[in-house]
Amino acid sequence: MIGPPHTGKSTISNYLADATDAGSGEYQPTAGVRILEFNCNVPNSPPVEVQLWDCGGSPQFESCWPAIARDATALVLMASSALSPDEVQFLEMLYLRFGAQHGLKESQCAVFLNNMDDSTSNGAPAQLTGMLSKLPSETVSMNSASELPAAFGRVLGSALRTQKEEWRKGENQILSVG
Numbered sequence: 001m002i003g004p005p006h007t008g009k010s011t012i013s014n015y016l017a018d019a020t021d022a023g024s025g026e027y028q029p030t031a032g033v034r035i036l037e038f039n040c041n042v043p044n045s046p047p048v049e050v051q052l053w054d055c056g057g058s059p060q061f062e063s064c065w066p067a068i069a070r071d072a073t074a075l076v077l078m079a080s081s082a083l084s085p086d087e088v089q090f091l092e093m094l095y096l097r098f099g100a101q102h103g104l105k106e107s108q109c110a111v112f113l114n115n116m117d118d119s120t121s122n123g124a125p126a127q128l129t130g131m132l133s134k135l136p137s138e139t140v141s142m143n144s145a146s147e148l149p150a151a152f153g154r155v156l157g158s159a160l161r162t163q164k165e166e167w168r169k170g171e172n173q174i175l176s177v178g
Contacts, residue, residue, distance in 0.1 A: 001112075002055040002065075002098060003078035004090050005029055008114040008142070012078065013054040015145055016040070016152055030056035032064055041149065042157040050156065057094075069098040074108050074159035076152070077132075081113040081139055091132055105166075106134050108159040112151070115141035 001009050010030055014020065017036035034054040039047045055061070055068055057078075069075075075098050079087050091111065099109045111132060128137055136158070138151045 001052060001076040001078055002094055003057050003112075004080075004087050005057045007057070007078050007080050008116055009057065009078045010034065010054050011142060012112065012114065012140065012148060013052055015142065015148055017050075017052060029058060030054055032056055032061050033068055040153055040156055042153050042160065045157060045160070048156065048160065057090075065097055069102050072098065072102060072104065073163055074156055075099045075104055075110070076155060077109070077111045077135075079111065079113055081115040081141075083113065083128075088129060088132065092130060095131060095135070100131075104159075105162050107136075107162045109135050110155040110158075111135050111137040113137060113139045115139060115143065 001013055003009055006027060006029070013034070013036055017038040019036055019038075033056065036052045036054060038050055038052070040050045041047050053068060053072075055065070075095070077091050077094055077098075079091055095109065098104075111128060127133075128135070136155065138155075140148055140151060
């Protein structure tokens with residue numbers, strides 16, 4: 001999970017992993033990456049073990065990103081639900097660096113738009129443009145936190161199905177060569 005700083009990545013990650021942060025409640029940016037492990041319910045599948053990498057979105061950690069992205073199975077881009085043009089541009093760069101450059105398919109990626117002020121949204125969710133418009137997106141909020149595991153499970157389920165399909169294709173190619 002990665003996105004611009006101060007968009008709730010750690011808060012959402014902690015909730016999904018049923019982890020508590022002993023912090024003071026004040027914003028503390030993630031330095032590099034935090035790794036959380038937990039089980040997740042995936043539609044039409046038994047629960048799966050997840051290793052969620054909560055990545056610091058500050059460009060100062062950019063030198064660490066290739067190592068973090070290398071073996072990812074899925075990518076969740078997190079942004080504020082009030083997307084600014086700068087955030088869209090930053091998310092596109094993150095998608096290229098974490099997803100496209102590492103061979104992740106669109107079905108292995110998603111955008112979570114975090115309603116940070118926990119207000120009830122009367123309008124339509126922010127419109128994603130360009131390459132981001134091809135990715136599944138979910139509007140999330142700690143105000144409706146009980147819906148977060150299902151949203152994350154859908155993303156993970158899609159990513160795992162795509163990964164299995166790619167493995168099957170590779171196995172079939174090996175078998176057909178022999």
